[in-house]
Amino acid sequence: MTSKTEIESLLFLMDDPDPFVQQSVEDRLQELGEKAVPLLDEYRAEIKGEEARSKVNDVIHKLTFATLESDFIDILDGGIKTRKSLEEAIFTLARFDSPTLRISDYQKKLDHFAKMIEPQIKYKLDEKRKMKQLLKFIFEDLNFRGDAETYHAPQNCFLHKVIDRRKGLPISLSLIVMFIAHRLEMPFFGINMPIHFMLNFVGDKEELLIDPYDNGAIVSYDQCYFFLKKNNIDPRPEHFQIATNMDIVLRCIRNLIHSYERKKEMERVEDLGKLLTVAEMYQK
Numbered sequence: 296m297t298s299k300t301e302i303e304s305l306l307f308l309m310d311d312p313d314p315f316v317q318q319s320v321e322d323r324l325q326e327l328g329e330k331a332v333p334l335l336d337e338y339r340a341e342i343k344g345e346e347a348r349s350k351v352n353d354v355i356h357k358l359t360f361a362t363l364e365s366d367f368i369d370i371l372d373g374g375i376k377t378r379k380s381l382e383e384a385i386f387t388l389a390r391f392d393s394p395t396l397r398i399s400d401y402q403k404k405l406d407h408f409a410k411m412i413e414p415q416i417k418y419k420l421d422e423k424r425k426m427k428q429l430l431k432f433i434f435e436d437l438n439f440r441g442d443a444e445t446y447h448a449p450q451n452c453f454l455h456k457v458i459d460r461r462k463g464l465p466i467s468l469s470l471i472v473m474f475i476a477h478r479l480e481m482p483f484f485g486i487n488m489p490i491h492f493m494l495n496f497v498g499d500k501e502e503l504l505i506d507p508y509d510n511g512a513i514v515s516y517d518q519c520y521f522f523l524k525k526n527n528i529d530p531r532p533e534h535f536q537i538a539t540n541m542d543i544v545l546r547c548i549r550n551l552i553h554s555y556e557r558k559k560e561m562e563r564v565e566d567l568g569k570l571l572t573v574a575e576m577y578q579k
Contacts, residue, residue, distance in 0.1 A: 298334070299334050299337065302331060302338055305320050305323060305324060306350065309350065324358065327358075329358055332355055332358060332359060335354060336355065338351060339351040339352065353562075356394065358394075359390070360391075363391060363394065364566075364569060364573075366387055366390075367384070367570055367574075368573055370383055370384050371573065375540040375541055375544060375577075378477040380540070381540040381543060382402070382405075382474050382477075383398075384544050385454050385470060385543075386398040386401060388544075388548065389401075389453045389454050389455045391453070391551070391563075391566075391567070391570075392449060393453070401455050401458055405471075405474050405475055405478065406478065408432075408433075408437065408475050409475050409478035411432070412479070415432070416428050416429060416479065416481075422499060422500065423498065423500075426483075426498070426503070429475070429476060429479070429481060430472070430510075431511070433471060433475065433511065435510070437461065438461050439457075439462070439463070439471055440461065441462070441464070441465070441468065441507075441509075442460075442462035442463060442464070446464070447553065447557050448554060449551060449555060450462075451467060451554075452467060452550050453467075454470060457471065458471070464508075464550060465491050465492040465493070465507050466546055466550065469485050469492055469493070469494050469507045470485075470543070472494055472505075472507060472511070482496060483495070484497060484537045485537065485543055486504065486535055486536070486537065487538035487542045487546060488519060488535065489523065489528050489534060490523070490528070491506075491508065491522065492507070493505065493506060493507070493514075493519070494506075494507050497537075504516065504519065516535065519534075519535070541574065541578045542578075545578065548570055548574060549571065552567045552568065552571065
């Protein structure tokens with residue numbers, strides 16, 4: 296058994312200049328493995344200073360990544376064929392940021408959001424009005440929005456952080472809509488457009504493009520063509536096809552790699568590269 300005092304001592308000794316001491320600390324932490332994570336998590340919550348917390352984060356990550364990788368592969372083995380399995384995969388990726396994340400807590404939050412809006416859309420409204428009502432609820436009432444100030448930060452990629460902060464990237468905001476919509480049996484899908492992920496509402500009477508980064512505004516294909524042209528991309532039909540679940544998982548991982556590259560956290564980039572390589576093997 297270990298103690299909080301031992302954890303504090305080990306973290307202190309990590310900065311010792313003696314290689315033998317450093318190796319001894321590394322060996323002891325590996326010996327403790329994930330049993331040390333709850334104490335590390337408790338210690339992290341109490342300490343002050345970004346550098347100190349970052350050091351603890353790195354230790355926790357090293358102790359838990361192998362389990363995360365194994366769980367992620369198990370999900371891929373099972374096949375990401377449903378919205379439920381996609382949600383599980385995305386929240387499993389969130390453990391890359393928060394290894395002790397209780398995924399069920401955040402799934403219950405999405406359940407709660409769906410129950411909040413369900414009475415307003417269950418009866419009378421036609422499909423387009425239901426769609427608009429759901430978007431209004433998410434982007435106005437719940438105040439989900441794009442994060443223009445720290446766009447490239449990893450926190451905009453991890454779904455639990457997006458739920459907590461109500462801010463995110465186009466793809467993470469799209470996932471919020473898609474996961475709530477799934478609980479309400481509403482036909483929202485992702486469009487894997489270059490640079491800017493979009494939403495697609497496929498109703499019985501019409502199909503609409505929606506910009507999740509612009510508070511759920513309905514946009515035209517012409518606007519999207521202009522946007523791509525402006526960014527030196529030649530628009531092609533495949534840019535507007537409905538994204539597969541694996542397309543979404545791969546894009547989320549690539550976004551995270553880009554975020555950590557900008558932060559120059561190359562060990563995290565390397566580990567994400569392992570997840571990407573595995574995921575690409577399952578893409579058909």
